[in-house]
Amino acid sequence: MIALKNVALTAGKRTVLEGIDATFERGAFTAVLGANGAGKTTLLRGIAGLRAPAEGSIRIDGNDVHALPATQRALRVAMIAADEVVLEGLTVREVVATGRFPHHRWWEWNERPHDREAVARALSDVDLVDFARRPIETLSSGERQRAWIALGLAQETPVLLLDEPTSHLDVRAAHDVLRLLRGLCASGKTIVCVLHDVNEAAAFADRVALIGDGGIIAAGTCDTVLERSNLERAYGIAMERVPMPDGSVRLFVPDETIGGGEDRC
């Protein structure tokens, strides 16, 4: 379980989030939603131990992530960042094998049988076995996203954090990635995932944390959090909520908010 207690996080000298009290249950898929600049990535980096909180504590299974040595932290939580430059020519397998770093001491340079098994399992889980020898830059956006997820899986941590894994993906590729994450939850992983599309969150997440106004506006099940006033407060725009026959909800921006409805397709 991830527990945040009275956490304040800063970016430079600016306080982005403060007074955060939240828990992320083991084995749950939690979507973090909010407007651009609300502090979603900052929150994720705080949980990942990549940004120390200015106040409060962030604990994973009782361990303060910022008090742990880097490799010990990396055995408990993996963060998957999407937009970062990589060295050209790296193969998918080399990328995924990077996830084995915390399982080695600095002088242990060579892969052991368990490392090879973990990398093979991660590639298999994201269905990229046939792409193992391909340079990462030759993959499509969706395939590359799966490779980053495989890197996190090879790290063999109980917690996986993802920063906008469906950005730049088409509907099918985004669906594949989210279905993969759901499957990982089913196998016991705790997933915390920043998303931009509220409908993706409504369709795939167990729980939602809605970020805005320098804190968490609401957190809980999709049904309780994704309601009109919360969403308007988070995004500054009115959204309609439509119940679906299966009990889930879908959200859309109504015509009167967009305007000029007759000319649109």
Add this chain to the structure above:
Amino acid sequence: MVRLAALLLLALCASAAALLIGGTALGGGEILHALMHPGGAGVVDRIVWDLRLPRVCIAAVVGACLALCGALLQGMLRNPLVDPYLTGVSAGSAAAIAVALLIGVAPAGLPAIGFGAGLGAAILVAALARRGSGIDSNRLILAGVSLSTLFAAIVTLAIVRAQSSDFAGAVVAWLAGSMAGRDWHDLWTVAPYAGAGVVLATWSVPALNALRVGDVRARSAGVDIDRSQWIILAASSLLAASSVVLAGMVGFIGLIVPHIARRLVGSDARVMLPACALLGAALCIAADAICRWIVAPAELPIGVLLAFIGVPAFLYLYLRQGVPR
């Protein structure tokens, strides 16, 4: 391993050829005999042990240091355009040596001054690039380029102020890069620092491999980025300063050899760093031998030769086969 063995063979072949080249014509048998009997007092023994062998060893160390340094910095910054002099080492050394020559410091003291100033410049650049407990890549590049420009201006000012062709010639010769006049003593003086650079480079191998996927991902995978950056920067500064003391400014090797090595053996630092060292050594030994031979009895500055031959060759490779990896 096969490719590393091939590169080792290449370096040995370059060494053998370099031992054969010189003002006095010596046969392979004579050189081999002298090598097998160190301490001999004959003319051939002295030529081999006092002139040619130290020259070959110095060229090997210079080439290996520069290539390793380039590989470390390019790997840390994930920027293929970075070269060993980014950290201001060479420019700092050049400025210090120019000023030392201007005020009449004895030639014997110049290497130590160059080494100290080079490391000092690297520390200054690192201090300017510091952000939090780590190093900001963009600030490192900006600080390196800015301070190098400032140091270059100091060299120019020193040349203008001196108004002496001898002084200007000495500085320009140093800037063009040459191993003329270096001996075992110079090599032993530099060896501990170059050795420390190699040890630190070896220490950074796992972090360098992880850094290939980006700083945030590497940090998430458990790499202590701040510490790794300082280790890599210390290693590269020691290696660059060692090569600068031995040969002045030798361009091209630190920029291009890592590209060629990555193409030959991939980017895995466990293999790429030794490949860089061997290839850099082979290239520098061969280039130095050609410099001694092509306009004998005079010598061509190695930096000039490397630019004239190496750059077109690299551009041909680059344009024909795409960006080397």
